[in-house]
Amino acid sequence: MNGPVLVTDTGTDMDCVAAVADGAAFALAPSARNALERGRLAVEVLLDSGRAIYGVNTGFGRLATSVVDGGALSDLQRNLLLSHSCGTGPLLSRERVRVMLFLRVVSLARGRSGIRPCVVEHLVKLGNGPVYPAVPCQGSLGASGDLAPLSHMCLPLIGEGECITESGDPVSGAEALGILEMPALALAAKEGLALINGTQFMTALLSLALLEARALMDAADSAAALTLEALLGTDAALEQELLELRPHPGALESARRIREKLSGSEILQSHRDCEKVQDAYSLRCTPQVHGACRDALAYVKSVVDIELRSVTDNPLLMEDGRMVSGGNFHGQPLSMAADHLKTVSGVLGNISERRIERLLNPDLSNLPAFLAVNPGMHSGLMIAQYTAASLVSENKVLAHPSSVDSIPVSGNQEDHVSMGATAARHAAETVRNATHVLATEMVCAVQAHRLLSRGLMGEGNRETRRRVEMVFEAMDADRRFAADLEAVAELIRQGCLA
DSSP states (O other): OOSOEEEOSSOOOHHHHHHHHTTOOEEEOHHHHHHHHHHHHHHHHHHHHTOOOTTTSBOOGGGTTOBOOGGGHHHHHHHHHHHHOOOEEEEOOHHHHHHHHHHHHHHHTTSOSOOOHHHHHHHHHHHHSSOEEOOEEEOOOSBSBSHHHHHHHHGGGGTOSEEEOTTSOEEEHHHHHHHHTOOOOOOOTTHHHHHHSSSHHHHHHHHHHHHHHHHHHHHHHHHHHHHHHHTTOOSGGGOHHHHHTSOOHHHHHHHHHHHHHHTTOHHHHTTTTSSOOOOOHHHHTHHHHHHHHHHHHHHHHHHHHHHTTOOOOSSEEOTTSOEEOOOTTOOHHHHHHHHHHHHHHHHHHHHHHHHHHHHHOHHHHSSSGGGOSSBTTBOTTHHHHHHHHHHHHHHHHHTSOGGGOOOOBTTTTBOOOOOHHHHHHHHHHHHHHHHHHHHHHHHHHHHHHHTOOSSOOOHHHHHHHHHHHTTOOOOSSOOOOHHHHHHHHHHHHTTTTO
């Protein structure tokens, strides 16, 4: 993408998220500045009215009925950030924090939160700068937005908290402002709440996991095609007419992709007249299994697309100048979508591990045991399956639906929460795990083809093999190959094995 990603007053999309994740800068468009100015003016009018307005001149949560004197409103907003910054767990990566900052700017830029343009400009500078906020990954219920992680993210704006430098060293929020040549902000009414009352932690993690999952989905079809050919399977179950008798879109698409990979295969032709009637489910039902995962990903994307265009603060300004309290911050849509993504990762990894077993088991593959050139003397790829099986089993635990859980907080005022942050974190983990499993299948399938002599591979499979072999050398003898597996996994994440 040439130039910075422009944040307008209409939201953003997955392409912009991907660009920011890859390091692109972002900036406010004139339309966003205008929307911010209009929104702040509306808040000032409401303040002049003297009415009690939640989050503007009152306490928060259970303390919503406590009206705060006008002279203390700045302290109220500062106290909010300080008291809510109590997350725990490992710190988020720079990539994730930058996407969080970007998405918070996107939501605020709609002008419905009533925050001053200068505060949003500070977020932009922080997001584009050489330091980034230290944000722990645990502590959000996904209910009143992602309060704890967003508070940690915004603390440096007021000279508090911690940041991480490009070299990975921690610095104080005040030191970070010095590096960025930015003054510490004195927050005005509503601004502390506007900074932290949103779904940007959930949305950032789910968006990034979805980007990886889409690459994983395409790679899964590529891996299945390699394995089907190596195991001398049949392409009969991929026929267009057959699939159209049960025309789920994902199944049709996965079958089409696998057929393309197998096009021109001499290996398939070499055993057309064999005695085998049909393949095992992990080969024969690939279009139906992968296809269901494709359709589920389409649902996840539809939810994320809406969230990227949404305002998730509370209360929010209406066109007529009223400020209305509601539940736009509640993470239930994202939580359920993240649970779907966990299922996708679990299923793709599960069926892939079964194909790995068929490649490594000589009773099923008619190839040397564990694809070793000299079985017995060498273990070949035997233990690679152990790791894959471990990750598949772990994904089954992580796939437990977070969205059906809830725990009341804030004196029972916030009595139903989404657990969307947990769902998003676990979704990202399951995608990473499944990516390693699919990388293992690709390595096993390529090694199997090295031991197979049946003519030319399918045209698409030849290209997949070429790319895998760029980072995976032939296994003529036992050696360390963990780095090879990780390199193939990285190719998957980058979309190189689609």
